[in-house]
Amino acid sequence: xxxxxxxxxxxxxxxxxxxxxxxxxxxxxxxxxxxxxxxxxxxxxxxxxxxxxxxxxxxxxxxxxxxxxxxxxxxxxxxxxxxxxxxxxxxxxxxxxxx
Amino acid sequence: xxxxxxxxxxxxxxxxxxxxxxxxxxxxxxxxxxxxxxxxxxxxxxxxxxxxxxxxxxxxxxxxxxxxxxxxxxxxxxxxxxxxxxxxxxxxxxxxxxx
DNA sequence: ACCGCATATGCGGTCAAGCGCATTTGCAGT
DNA sequence: ACTGCAAATGCGCTTGACCGCATATGCGGT
Numbered sequence: 507x508x509x510x511x512x513x514x515x516x517x518x519x520x521x522x523x524x525x526x527x528x529x530x531x532x533x534x535x536x537x538x539x540x541x542x543x544x545x546x547x548x549x550x551x552x553x554x555x556x557x558x559x560x561x562x563x564x565x566x567x568x569x570x571x572x573x574x575x576x577x578x579x580x581x582x583x584x585x586x587x588x589x590x591x592x593x594x595x596x597x598x599x600x601x602x603x604x605x
Numbered sequence: 606x607x608x609x610x611x612x613x614x615x616x617x618x619x620x621x622x623x624x625x626x627x628x629x630x631x632x633x634x635x636x637x638x639x640x641x642x643x644x645x646x647x648x649x650x651x652x653x654x655x656x657x658x659x660x661x662x663x664x665x666x667x668x669x670x671x672x673x674x675x676x677x678x679x680x681x682x683x684x685x686x687x688x689x690x691x692x693x694x695x696x697x698x699x700x701x702x703x704x
Numbered sequence: 705a706c707c708g709c710a711t712a713t714g715c716g717g718t719c720a721a722g723c724g725c726a727t728t729t730g731c732a733g734t
Numbered sequence: 735a736c737t738g739c740a741a742a743t744g745c746g747c748t749t750g751a752c753c754g755c756a757t758a759t760g761c762g763g764t
Contacts (some may be wrong), residue, residue: 510694511617518613519722523606537741550723552742571731571740584694591690595609595683618752636711649753651712670710670761705764712759722749729742734735 513585516561517592521546521554525575529564530593534574563589612684615660616691620645620653624674628663629692633673662688 517523524544529535541551555575558564562585565578581589616622623643628634640650654674657663661684664677680688 507619507622507695509698510691511619511622514613514617514622514691518610518617520606520610521722523610523613538739547724548741549725549743552740553722556742568730571738573730573741584690584697588687588690588694591683591687592609592613595687596606598683599608614751620752637709646754647711648713648755651710652752655712667760670708672711672760707762707764709762710760712757714757715755716753718751718753720749720751723747725745727742727744730740732737732739734737 509585510588512561513563513588516557516563517589519554521550522558523592525551525554525558526563526589527593527596529575529577530589532577534567534576536569536572536574538572540575608684609687611660612662612687615656615662616688618653618656620649621657622691624650624653624657625662625688626692626695628674628676629688631676633666633675635668635671635673637671639674 517526521544525540528540528543537548537551537555540555541548544551555564555566559566559575562578562581564575567574567576616625620643624639627639627642636647636650636654639654640647643650654663654665658665658674661677661680663674666673666675
């Protein structure tokens, strides 16, 4: 159960959920981009990304002065399914509001 | 986003996740049954059920001296999908361990 | 009316999560 | 070597989640 709890805890925070949502396009994003898009301070963004990395949701890579984060391609399918369901609920809410 | 965050927070707690899992059989369960099955104190169980009720995951019903909780049948599908993905990951982990 | 089981709740304590600020570290250009 | 941007981290603080204990409330049965 612990794995699921860790994942849920990681997602149950606004900054982290926003980051996961952005990273779920499959592309790489540096911390500076994420913090600007989401609108949070640098240390805050950095720490939250660490949490996401620790639960295995994302991967990071040094690229010169930047650290590029992206969705972890090796994330177990059952966990990916959870994240996708969450993102779908976010997008769905948006769509229904617009309709 | 708030709705999803509330749901995730509600699920990201051991006692509540265990309760949701039990209630997801669609049947009714009283607090006394839940607390015994899960193995927690009465006040603890009661309070966690309140949280689950507040986020709309479960419904309660007075039946004589008991309060019967069950899965909320009116839970929006996108949220139900999240919960089902979580439960599937729990069951899946179990099955794979046994295999 | 009283008792007893089931459930909820008031209260106070503990602990970890999250935060900002300041500093450090990593890296590239000059 | 020095400067500057990107990212991480040490530190101390605040706040809210969760807990147990005790008590209140709801509801039959006697």
